[in-house]
Amino acid sequence: MFKALRLSDAGVKAARKHEAIIGKPVMARGAFSAVFDNGNTVYKLTLDRFAYLLGCDRQIGCSGRHFTEVLHSFDEVGEVDGHPLYLFECEKLERLPKTGEVRALARRVVRRCPSVNGLRCLETLANDDSLPTSLCEAFEDLRVFATNVEDGWGVDIHSANLMVRPADGELVLSDPLADWGTSSSLTARRRFAALN
Numbered sequence: 116m117f118k119a120l121r122l123s124d125a126g127v128k129a130a131r132k133h134e135a136i137i138g139k140p141v142m143a144r145g146a147f148s149a150v151f152d153n154g155n156t157v158y159k160l161t162l163d164r165f166a167y168l169l170g171c172d173r174q175i176g177c178s179g180r181h182f183t184e185v186l187h188s189f190d191e192v193g194e195v196d197g198h199p200l201y202l203f204e205c206e207k208l209e210r211l212p213k214t215g216e217v218r219a220l221a222r223r224v225v226r227r228c229p230s231v232n233g234l235r236c237l238e239t240l241a242n243d244d245s246l247p248t249s250l251c252e253a254f255e256d257l258r259v260f261a262t263n264v265e266d267g268w269g270v271d272i273h274s275a276n277l278m279v280r281p282a283d284g285e286l287v288l289s290d291p292l293a294d295w296g297t298s299s300s301l302t303a304r305r306r307f308a309a310l311n
Contacts, residue, residue: 130193130200163294165268167201181253208278221277233270269295
């Protein structure tokens with residue numbers, strides 16, 4: 116799997132010296148981020164500007180029961196090849212259970228999302244009568260968010276990005292959009308560097 120955020124990059128190493136995450140163990144990795152355990156919460160270090168804006172921008176971001184609750188934003192804490200690194204603290208979520216109602220709901224969401232067009236996917240999910248009303252409203256909020264940010268995002272809805280809030284068993288959209296612009300830029304730079 117492609118990793119835009121590499122723990123070995125100089126910018127990431129420098130950011131890991133931030134007082135909030137220094138010495139904290141990495142508990143999860145994604146293509147764009149590393150998640151650090153902080154007991155009842157986690158710190159997320161990410162190159163994904165859409166994940167940052169979605170959770171941290173109080174004007175255009177999304178909040179509600181189906182989105183990760185951000186507790187504190189440290190904003191930009193470094194960069195990798197000219198792309199900002201963001202750090203924020205958020206609630207600790209759990210992976211989907213192997214079976215049960217939440218797993219079945221997540222499976223329905225993933226299957227109903229056409230991968231060809233991001234806005235079409237979000238519109239389809241926002242208007243899906245088979246999903247709970249609150250989840251449809253969350254997808255509508257996400258669609259509005261996506262239309263208010265610059266290009267470069269893509270829908271990234273799959274089972275690893277659908278999580279569960281342990282307190283109430285609610286399905287949570289974790290990183291439902293991805294920063295494909297940053298991904299493309301970093302891929303091109305790394306390929307060029309490898310050739311030279």
